[in-house]
Amino acid sequence: AQKVTQAQTEISVVEKEDVTLDCVYETRDTTYYLFWYKQPPSGELVFLIRRNSFDEQNEISGRYSWNFQKSTSSFNFTITASQVVDSAVYFCALSASANSKLTFGKGITLSVRP
Amino acid sequence: GAGVSQTPSNKVTEKGKYVELRCDPISGHTALYWYRQSLGQGPEFLIYFQGTGAADDSGLPNDRFFAVRPEGSVSTLKIQRTERGDSAVYLCASSLRAGRGGTEAFFGQGTRLTVV
Numbered sequence: 457a458q459k460v461t462q463a464q465t466e467i468s469v470v471e472k473e474d475v476t477l478d479c480v481y482e483t484r485d486t487t488y489y490l491f492w493y494k495q496p497p498s499g500e501l502v503f504l505i506r507r508n509s510f511d512e513q514n515e516i517s518g519r520y521s522w523n524f525q526k527s528t529s530s531f532n533f534t535i536t537a538s539q540v541v542d543s544a545v546y547f548c549a550l551s552a553s554a555n556s557k558l559t560f561g562k563g564i565t566l567s568v569r570p
Numbered sequence: 571g572a573g574v575s576q577t578p579s580n581k582v583t584e585k586g587k588y589v590e591l592r593c594d595p596i597s598g599h600t601a602l603y604w605y606r607q608s609l610g611q612g613p614e615f616l617i618y619f620q621g622t623g624a625a626d627d628s629g630l631p632n633d634r635f636f637a638v639r640p641e642g643s644v645s646t647l648k649i650q651r652t653e654r655g656d657s658a659v660y661l662c663a664s665s666l667r668a669g670r671g672g673t674e675a676f677f678g679q680g681t682r683l684t685v686v
Binding site for chain 1: 601603605610611612613614615618626629659661663665674675676677678679680
């Protein structure tokens with residue numbers, strides 16, 4: 457069985473602060489994929505990033521970066537210099553290589569204050 | 571269309587009634603997924619289609635829930651004898667292909683179902 461745990465429920469920061477969203481996953485699959493999605497108040501889930509289990513290279517894309525560590529089953533997501541428009545619910549998700557259905561965490565509500 | 575379209579955006583129905591929720595995926599996407607999101611929770615998988623066939627319906631909660639995709643494009647999620655516990659946002663997503671875990675899924679804005 458797959459499981460995604462987002463221990464943080466709500467985070468509030470002031471604009472321009474950096475913020476890291478934590479994600480811990482459980483899976484028995486040797487190959488799997490990890491995702492971060494953003495859900496703004498409009499409700500539509502927006503794809504942000506994807507990593508596969510055989511590539512632990514961490515990357516930066518604009519203000520977004522992520523830290524994937526198989527040894528601790530963690531896939532943390534960082535927003536640098538946060539902006540008010542970053543306010544949303546952020547979901548970490550996991551899928552197995554055999555199919556594409558996603559297992560989501562409960563989400564983290566991020567509030568960025570001006 | 572440009573994105574995944576779901577109709578209606580909101581649906582209020584009485585307990586015991588039948589409802590249909592529609593999803594129009596991105597043109598050319600062969601895989602289509604339905605998820606259900608309760609308040610304060612992450613989306614939960616219901617069913618996914620590869621083409622016209624349901625490749626995995628393991629997330630459907632019971633036999634009151636059924637989904638079809640007769641022509642491999644538009645899909646309809648059908649709920650019979652609705653119960654108050656069915657109230658949630660029903661999300662549809664599509665992707666270019668299924669069967670490979672790294673496929674990026676694009677989501678619609680959802681249908682908010684309220685059973686009174």
